[in-house]
Amino acid sequence: MSNARTGQKKRAQGSESGIPKHKGIPVELGGKTYIVPSMSLGSVEKMIDRIQEFSGGLDPESIGIALDATHAAIVRNYPDFTREELTEEMDLGNMVEIMHAVMDVSGLRRKAAEQEAASEVAGEGAAPLTGEKSTLTSAPASAGPGSTAEKT
Template sequence: MSTVNIPGISYPFPGKPLVIPPLSLGDLEQLLDRINAIVAGGMDRGSIATVIDATHAALRRNYPDMLREEVAGLLDLRNMRDVLNAVMSASGMEAQPVNEQGEVAAPSTGANSTLT
């Protein structure tokens, strides 16, 4: 692996932590509609390809020799949502928190449920 040149979010991929930098604007332009479709709720073969493509696009900025197939091998059903959130956060996009069932958590109303 090469030297990390672009700061980002360190993610503990199986066997090797890698720094996920922000997507370039060119990559974001190509992937934004696909990423938004995942955030909106859908999960299908295209969604999986989008997670792989977005992660690969971000990682190749720091690891230019990394192949898409390598990235696909680092992702699984357990980490794909967290990794996409890391890509989005590194890119300055608001990531949606995900609960243990893999569902987007309801937004906070800001109200406190504790009586004072």
């Protein structure tokens, strides 16, 4: 196998040991599967305002956000993967799917969904979310068949 092919195989696996440095979500790009980890906190900090504006549309800003966020995540496991390569491998068919994977891994989409659900519940007359634990009380279970309770 040529050195070029060996290098491509190692890069698609993530490291020389074949195990990516960071856990993530498998994403197919250019016929190869890459493990896309979460974005580092530094990357999220730099991009948070842009990420929150991602619409998934075909506007230049959304395309740029998808490329930048995906690249920031993927280089954590594949440091030699260039943004230019990513622009060739991501396409209209996988842009939103890959961006969702990047955001799910980063926890941003999950947190947004949780906040939205909490807002809907609070808006329907439910008690406000306080972060306090609640206690659930229920009737004691009956001593049915197979019970070790004493019979009278």
